[in-house]
Structure formats: C-alpha cells, structure tokens
Amino acid sequence: DARVTQTPRHKVTEMGQEVTMRCQPILGHNTVFWYRQTMMQGLELLAYFRNRAPLDDSGMPKDRFSAEMPDATLATLKIQPSEPRDSAVYFCASGLALIRGQGLYTEAFFGQGTRLTVV
Amino acid sequence: DQQVKQNSPSLSVQEGRISILNCDYTNSMFDYFLWYKKYPAEGPTFLISISSIKDKNEDGRFTVFLNKSAKHLSLHIVPSQPGDSAVYFCAATPKDNNNDMRFGAGTRLTVKP
Numbered sequence: 001d002a003r004v005t006q007t008p009r010h011k012v013t014e015m016g017q018e019v020t021m022r023c024q025p026i027l028g029h030n031t032v033f034w035y036r037q038t039m040m041q042g043l044e045l046l047a048y049f050r051n052r053a054p055l056d057d058s059g060m061p062k063d064r065f066s067a068e069m070p071d072a073t074l075a076t077l078k079i080q081p082s083e084p085r086d087s088a089v090y091f092c093a094s095g096l097a098l099i100r101g102q103g104l105y106t107e108a109f110f111g112q113g114t115r116l117t118v119v
Numbered sequence: 120d121q122q123v124k125q126n127s128p129s130l131s132v133q134e135g136r137i138s139i140l141n142c143d144y145t146n147s148m149f150d151y152f153l154w155y156k157k158y159p160a161e162g163p164t165f166l167i168s169i170s171s172i173k174d175k176n177e178d179g180r181f182t183v184f185l186n187k188s189a190k191h192l193s194l195h196i197v198p199s200q201p202g203d204s205a206v207y208f209c210a211a212t213p214k215d216n217n218n219d220m221r222f223g224a225g226t227r228l229t230v231k232p
Binding site for chain 2: 004108110
C-alpha cells in the first residue's frame with residue numbers, strides 16, 4: 001500500500017525554536033511538493049522538487065524556511081526560528097512528472113500532514 | 120495573490136440532491152484543473168481532473184465542467200451522499216510548469232441524511 005509518510009503528525013514548539021518536518025515520498029515518484037494549509041489561504045505551495053533538485057521555492061519565506069531532499073526517500077522542511085504565524089498544517093505530496101501532450105496528468109498523492117503549533 | 124478562488128467556504132445539501140462546487144481562476148496560463156477531496160486529519164486525495172482541451176469530464180457521480188472564457192470550473196456530485204461530506208479543493212496548473220499546482224481555499228460540503 002504505497003503512501004506518503006510524514007513525521008511528526010503533531011508538533012508543538014515555542015517561538016524561536018527550530019522545527020524539522022520529514023516526508024517519505026512514494027517509491028518511484030520523482031516530484032515532491034510541500035504545501036501549507038491555513039484557514040485563509042487554503043493550500044499554499046511552498047516548494048517542490050524534481051529528481052531531488054529544487055525547482056521552485058518561491059512560496060517559502062526564505063529567511064526562515066528551508067527545504068531539502070538528502071536522498072530519494074526523504075524530504076525535509078525546516079523552520080528556524082519558528083514563529084506563531086507559522087502555525088498550520090504542512091502537507092507533503094509526491095507524484096510522477098507529467099506528460100502533457102495528450103492532456104494526461106498524474107495527480108499528487110498527499111501525506112496526512114504535520115500539524116504545527118508555535119506558541 | 121490567490122490565483123484560484125473558491126468563494127463559498129461551505130455548502131450544505133440534502134442526501135440525494137445535486138452538490139455544485141464552484142471555482143474561479145485568474146491565471147490564463149492554467150490549462151489543467153483538478154479537484155481534491157479532504158477528510159479531517161487526512162491529506163487531500165485526488166478526485167477528478169480536466170484538461171483545457173475539454174469542457175466536461177465525468178467519472179461516476181462526479182462531473183467537472185470547465186468554462187475557459189469565464190475562467191470558471193465546477194464540480195457536480197449527483198446524487199450526493201453523506202460520505203461525500205468533506206472539504207473540496209480546486210487546483211490548477213499552468214502550461215509551462217505542470218508541477219506548479221495552485222489550490223483554492225476549499226469548500227466544506229455537508230451532505231445531510
């Protein structure tokens with residue numbers, strides 16, 4: 001049963017602390033996304049990788065957020081220092097690169113999310 | 120800048136009736152659209168999609184309609200069932216970057232028995 005695995009499921013931390021969220025994409029998928037869900041913005045795209053290389057991280061606050069893929073089985077999203085406004089649910093998703101010629105697309109598969117609370 | 124908009128945060132429908140969820144987009148470069156469904160404490164799951172070369176795609180009880188000139192799409196669920204109660208997200212990707220998937224804020228659908 002292939003699925004995207006995210007850890008931890010819940011994290012409560014104090015303002016100023018470092019937070020690291022981890023994601024194990026589905027084996028064989030070559031694209032990994034990080035999204036943040038907030039009440040106002042819905043699902044915001046933070047960053048995504050193709051074949052472990054970052055393609056776009058323009059959605060992330062660069063001064064405090066960083067995303068990496070140390071290997072094909074692990075993606076990380078780090079916040080340092082964390083702030084109360086970072087409180088949200090962070091989703092990782094993986095998928096296969098799309099072939100557009102005939103309008104085909106492979107949807108992204110989401111993990112269960114990490115609920116982050118910064119107090 | 121919210122490029123994908125779902126203006127109705129919630130919708131309540133009686134079981135057996137039709138549910139219509141709406142989505143508008145502003146970026147004319149979007150050419151592939153998807154609907155995701157999300158239950159509490161779970162990640163979103165893919166439901167149905169449509170390419171800009173079509174104006175309708177049907178999958179069982181779910182149909183997505185695309186009106187390119189109005190930059191509008193809608194998801195119809197007929198007949199609605201209590202198990203359809205969830206948050207539905209509309210998403211879109213542009214021609215030049217199929218991985219740049221943008222989501223709307225979501226609409227919470229409640230189907231009453």
